[in-house]
Amino acid sequence: MPTLLVKNAHLLTMDDHHTELSNGGLFIENGFISKVGATRELPSTADEILDLAGHVVLPGLVNTHHHFYQTLTRAVPAAQDTNLFNWLKTLYPIWARIQPEDIFISTSTALAELALSGCTTAADHLYLYPNGSKLDDEIAAASEIGLRIHASRGSMSLGESKGGLPPDSVVNDEDSILKDSQRLIEKYHDPKLGSMVQIVLAPCSPFSVTSDLMKQSAKLAREYGVHLHTHLAETEDEEQFCLQKFGHRPVGYMQEVDWVGDNVWFAHAVWVNDEEIKVFAKHNCGVAHCPTSNMRLASGIAPIKEYRKAGVNVGLGVDGSASNDGSHLLAEVRNAMLLSRVKEGITGYSLSDDPNRKLMTAREALHLGTRGGAAVLGRKDIGSLEAGKCADFFAMNLNRIEFAGMHDPVSAIVFGQPIRVDYTVVNGRFIVKEGQLVTVDEHKLVEKHKKAAKRLLT
Numbered sequence: 512m513p514t515l516l517v518k519n520a521h522l523l524t525m526d527d528h529h530t531e532l533s534n535g536g537l538f539i540e541n542g543f544i545s546k547v548g549a550t551r552e553l554p555s556t557a558d559e560i561l562d563l564a565g566h567v568v569l570p571g572l573v574n575t576h577h578h579f580y581q582t583l584t585r586a587v588p589a590a591q592d593t594n595l596f597n598w599l600k601t602l603y604p605i606w607a608r609i610q611p612e613d614i615f616i617s618t619s620t621a622l623a624e625l626a627l628s629g630c631t632t633a634a635d636h637l638y639l640y641p642n643g644s645k646l647d648d649e650i651a652a653a654s655e656i657g658l659r660i661h662a663s664r665g666s667m668s669l670g671e672s673k674g675g676l677p678p679d680s681v682v683n684d685e686d687s688i689l690k691d692s693q694r695l696i697e698k699y700h701d702p703k704l705g706s707m708v709q710i711v712l713a714p715c716s717p718f719s720v721t722s723d724l725m726k727q728s729a730k731l732a733r734e735y736g737v738h739l740h741t742h743l744a745e746t747e748d749e750e751q752f753c754l755q756k757f758g759h760r761p762v763g764y765m766q767e768v769d770w771v772g773d774n775v776w777f778a779h780a781v782w783v784n785d786e787e788i789k790v791f792a793k794h795n796c797g798v799a800h801c802p803t804s805n806m807r808l809a810s811g812i813a814p815i816k817e818y819r820k821a822g823v824n825v826g827l828g829v830d831g832s833a834s835n836d837g838s839h840l841l842a843e844v845r846n847a848m849l850l851s852r853v854k855e856g857i858t859g860y861s862l863s864d865d866p867n868r869k870l871m872t873a874r875e876a877l878h879l880g881t882r883g884g885a886a887v888l889g890r891k892d893i894g895s896l897e898a899g900k901c902a903d904f905f906a907m908n909l910n911r912i913e914f915a916g917m918h919d920p921v922s923a924i925v926f927g928q929p930i931r932v933d934y935t936v937v938n939g940r941f942i943v944k945e946g947q948l949v950t951v952d953e954h955k956l957v958e959k960h961k962k963a964a965k966r967l968l969t
């Protein structure tokens with residue numbers, strides 16, 4: 512049984528007591544944490560010893576919303592300066608050219624980027640399958656690089672000819688979607704402690720899927736005990752679409768199609784009112800907050816403080832790389848903190864003379880990126896550094912120019928500019944070591960990715 516001792520670090524455990532140790536470490540056995548504590552209280556020997564003096568160590572970040580394939584279409588000129596619906600209409604025809612090997616390459620790139628930003632578990636939402644592409648290609652790439660994955664079998668079935676937004680060329684028939692969903696669950700879904708692969712059912716959005724497919728997907732997911740995920744209340748356009756087509760606002764529509772419950776989480780959830788926040792809280796629906804994408808596409812600002820106050824689980828997501836245009840999860844933590852402050856400014860924080868009224872702190876933002884994300888995905892074995900939990904963590908060396916003069920080691924990595932982490936460990940295995948990816952060849956991957964991306968646009 513291989514053991515790993517991490518010692519002498521500034522450790523933020525994210526446990527229920529927010530325990531922080533200025534000289535702490537972890538003892539790891541067979542992919543799980545067996546001891547957390549002050550360095551002097553830990554065993555002194557192990558198969559491998561990692562002395563992280565001068566580093567801050569945190570639980571691995573959990574990404575709750577992404578579209579890996581979009582790393583192939585970042586900063587496409589025609590889609591740079593427009594809102595969601597126009598951005599989608601520009602990109603759908605390009606995405607229709609994706610080949611199966613593009614899914615593998617883009618997954619490797621997205622997960623490599625995520626790992627270099629401290630992410631150890633990622634949920635992805637793949638909702639188009641052109642030219643024989645399969646979710647299997649994504650799962651194979653994730654297993655090679657070594658991150659935990661919640662792979663969503665996404666879908667689109669409401670094409671333009673039936674009043675949907677996507678062109679008919681990228682939608683699929685509903686029987687084949689449901690059959691493939693069942694096949695994937697039976698082949699890959701592992702609900703056990705320490706699971707590396709889970710399957711999620713994820714019809715894409717109210718404007719690209721029929722009500723019937725929503726209902727059938729919910730039924731299938733509940734039969735197998737897997738989670739449900741979709742885009743919801745992302746923009747005002749979507750709200751208008753739902754009112755006109757379904758006679759409901761987006762959240763009301765979800766209730767109508769049986770899409771509320773503790774196995775459901777929604778990406779974005781920006782355009783919600785107080786009553787709808789209560790619906791999420793009552794039914795334990797989770798939210799994937801994607802601040803960078805919401806800013807990039809001028810979608811709006813999600814009411815994160817209100818969600819948290821109501822007891823709604825909120826995690827963070829980088830969203831698809833074509834609306835970000837990166838996969839840096841620690842940058843998302845920073846943007847979540849900053850965007851929450853912008854919202855406070857708009858709603859009158861500067862007029863408040865209440866000395867107890869606080870802005871979102873760096874530690875609160877990190878909580879969203881760790882414990883929050885784990886709760887949204889329904890995982891009790893990740894999100895904090897505690898005995899019995901998965902050995903997933905990242906470490907950042909604070910002895911660098913970007914952190915010179917920082918007076919708080921934890922806040923330093925949120926308030927400071929987002930940079931690459933020094934170590935990322937998943938399941939006790941190094942994915943990033945001394946700032947370098949160890950499970951994939953970064954140079955070769957970039958070359959392959961550039962070639963695939965160029966081919967898509969020509």
Ligand SMILES: [Zn+2]
Nearest residue numbers: 742778830831
């Ligand atoms: Zn998305």
